[in-house]
Amino acid sequence: MGLWHLGPLAFPAYETVKLLPVVYNALIVGVFIGSIYGLIAVGLSLVYGVMRVVNISHGEFVMLGAFLTFFAWKLVGINPIISIVISLVVLFFLGLIMHRSLVERVIGKPMLSSLMLTFGVSILIWNTAQAVFTTNIKAVSYLGGSVAFLGVNIAKSYILGFGIAVLLVVALFAFLKFSKWGKAIRATSQNDEVAMVCGIDTKKVRTLTFALGAAFAGSAGAVVSMTWFIFPQMGFNYLAKAFAIIVLGGLGSIPGALIGSLIYGAAESLAGQLLEARMSQVVPFVILATILVVKPSGLFGARER
Amino acid sequence: MAIAPLILDRADANVAYLILYFVALASSWNILSGFTGYINFGHAAFMGMGMYATAISMADFSLWWPLAWVFGGVFAAAFALILGLPVLRTRGPYFAITMLAVAEGTRVLLGTKYLEPITRAGDGISFSSGISFQTKYYGMLVTVALCVWVTYKIATSQFGLRLLAIREDEEAAESMGINSTRLKISAFVISAFFAGLAGGIHSTFLHYVDPFHTFHIQFTVIPIVMAVFGGVGTIFGPVIGGTILQILNDFIWAHFLQLNMAVFGVLLAVLILFLPQGLLEWMKEGKWVEKTRRI
Numbered sequence: 001m002g003l004w005h006l007g008p009l010a011f012p013a014y015e016t017v018k019l020l021p022v023v024y025n026a027l028i029v030g031v032f033i034g035s036i037y038g039l040i041a042v043g044l045s046l047v048y049g050v051m052r053v054v055n056i057s058h059g060e061f062v063m064l065g066a067f068l069t070f071f072a073w074k075l076v077g078i079n080p081i082i083s084i085v086i087s088l089v090v091l092f093f094l095g096l097i098m099h100r101s102l103v104e105r106v107i108g109k110p111m112l113s114s115l116m117l118t119f120g121v122s123i124l125i126w127n128t129a130q131a132v133f134t135t136n137i138k139a140v141s142y143l144g145g146s147v148a149f150l151g152v153n154i155a156k157s158y159i160l161g162f163g164i165a166v167l168l169v170v171a172l173f174a175f176l177k178f179s180k181w182g183k184a185i186r187a188t189s190q191n192d193e194v195a196m197v198c199g200i201d202t203k204k205v206r207t208l209t210f211a212l213g214a215a216f217a218g219s220a221g222a223v224v225s226m227t228w229f230i231f232p233q234m235g236f237n238y239l240a241k242a243f244a245i246i247v248l249g250g251l252g253s254i255p256g257a258l259i260g261s262l263i264y265g266a267a268e269s270l271a272g273q274l275l276e277a278r279m280s281q282v283v284p285f286v287i288l289a290t291i292l293v294v295k296p297s298g299l300f301g302a303r304e305r
Numbered sequence: 306m307a308i309a310p311l312i313l314d315r316a317d318a319n320v321a322y323l324i325l326y327f328v329a330l331a332s333s334w335n336i337l338s339g340f341t342g343y344i345n346f347g348h349a350a351f352m353g354m355g356m357y358a359t360a361i362s363m364a365d366f367s368l369w370w371p372l373a374w375v376f377g378g379v380f381a382a383a384f385a386l387i388l389g390l391p392v393l394r395t396r397g398p399y400f401a402i403t404m405l406a407v408a409e410g411t412r413v414l415l416g417t418k419y420l421e422p423i424t425r426a427g428d429g430i431s432f433s434s435g436i437s438f439q440t441k442y443y444g445m446l447v448t449v450a451l452c453v454w455v456t457y458k459i460a461t462s463q464f465g466l467r468l469l470a471i472r473e474d475e476e477a478a479e480s481m482g483i484n485s486t487r488l489k490i491s492a493f494v495i496s497a498f499f500a501g502l503a504g505g506i507h508s509t510f511l512h513y514v515d516p517f518h519t520f521h522i523q524f525t526v527i528p529i530v531m532a533v534f535g536g537v538g539t540i541f542g543p544v545i546g547g548t549i550l551q552i553l554n555d556f557i558w559a560h561f562l563q564l565n566m567a568v569f570g571v572l573l574a575v576l577i578l579f580l581p582q583g584l585l586e587w588m589k590e591g592k593w594v595e596k597t598r599r600i
Contacts, residue, residue, distance in 0.1 A: 056402075113577050116573055116574075116577045117574050120575075127563075127564055127565070128564065131564055236405070281409070285403075285406040285409070289391050
């Protein structure tokens with residue numbers, strides 16, 4: 001084994017000058033990738049904030065949204081951009097049903113119950129998807145090509161993803177800030193007992209929140225299907241990414257999740273450019289480990305009890 | 306179980322061997338997660354590290370097989386020790402998902418080109434162990450016996466009580482003067498040792514390791530379902546759960562090959578909703594078995 005096995009890292013001084021444009025490219029691309037991940041992370045964080053449940057099957061919702069878009073496009077010929085809305089609605093109702101029938105039963109029980117329950121659902125969904133959709137890798141080749149942005153070539157699908165992410169996140173903020181249900185969600189997130197005393201139907205709030213989280217994951221899945229390859233077991237990758245992001249931003253914090261997603265996107269993009277492409281899969285773990293060593297409750301999070 | 310390989314034909318003896326293997330995994334998972342309540346979703350990582358350590362030490366350094374087996378356990382334990390320092394600072398969902406990422410991260414890491422000179426990346430390692438099936442069978446039996454004995458020792462010691470105190474309320478336990486970090490890491494290392502040892506023996510059974518099969522999530526999921534089914538935090542729960550579910554698993558593999566993981570997913574969800582205490586506690590409540598001090 002020689003030094004070349006270590007790639008560019010073995011010769012830092014010589015490579016630094018050559019690397020600068022690569023780093024710049026990676027950072028710009030990272031913002032776009034990060035925005036798509038942000039869409040997934042926001043849902044996970046919202047659900048955790050309201051009901052203290054980390055939904056392990058969140059990644060599977062992304063996968064379902066992606067495959068829904070793929071089959072709607074392949075079999076029926078529905079435009080993938082319209083499928084973003086379809087995925088959003090379908091996953092909203094799936095989340096509604098899943099919460100009503102399963103998740104609500106373990107609210108207030110030890111963390112073990114909800115983790116194991118959603119883990120079981122996650123396994124059920126991806127394994128069934130494997131049997132039904134086969135394990136072949138698929139993609140929606142809808143938005144090909146790229147455009148120049150700040151001197152960097154960005155795939156059109158990234159730009160679409162960024163636009164959708166901004167649109168949905170702004171809508172979510174407006175909803176949480178101004179609507180009656182949004183206020184109820186925020187109140188429950190702050191203190192569910194007090195919220196209940198104030199006359200908020202916290203059970204309905206939890207169901208709505210879970211359905212919203214699933215809807216965000218589903219719409220992100222539709223974007224993902226136009227951006228990257230999709231396969232039944234992809235869910236875990238996105239769960240790990242989204243989780244790393246919300247740990248970065250602090251569990252339950254939505255602004256934290258957005259900042260976290262941009263940092264994460266940049267880190268992943270850099271790792272993919274500077275090291276081996278597959279190393280980007282290790283990024284969530286490295287980020288998680290680093291943050292948890294420095295500050296076990298996340299960068300912006302309050303201490304968890 | 307002790308005379309199984311002598312009286313059964315090879316196919317049934319294989320089933321008995323796999324029962325022991327999964328009982329070892331479930332029982333070792335239980336040592337950390339059952340006692341401390343830290344849910345380990347990355348148990349396959351320790352098993353896989355043990356498999357790789359044994360395979361490499363036998364294939365490249367032609368280590369004597371008993372040493373190679375033990376090396377598998379020791380290597381996994383060392384990995385847990387290094388990993389535990391940062392990872393066990395985290396709690397609840399942080400720990401669970403970090404461990405999920407650890408298992409996935411190790412799989413990717415062992416498959417990258419950076420470690421290719423050692424691990425052969427995605428090609429995996431084929432090797433011949435040159436030991437008989439019976440030796441492996443008894444090796445696994447001894448592993449299970451040791452693991453259950455250690456669990457018993459833990460459950461009846463101060464160490465075990467302190468681990469349970471961490472499960473009930475970690476901050477209260479710490480304020481009582483319990484050094485929770487050290488105890489958790491000890492339990493983590495013991496748990497990883499047995500997973501690595503079982504993995505090491507199993508790698509000589511398979512004669513082959515590669516990142517995809519070695520770190521497959523089924524080796525995390527199935528032991529967890531087994532432990533939950535039998536009773537988390539009990540001594541014999543994982544043994545009973547492992548035995549029953551591995552027989553079921555064999556049936557599932559034969560009839561629903563494609564959906565075998567889905568069946569376990571459903572089973573896990575159903576158990577959590579309707580039998581969260583596990584079979585053993587349920588039998589005690591129904592007076593099927595004698596009630597003892599709950600651990």
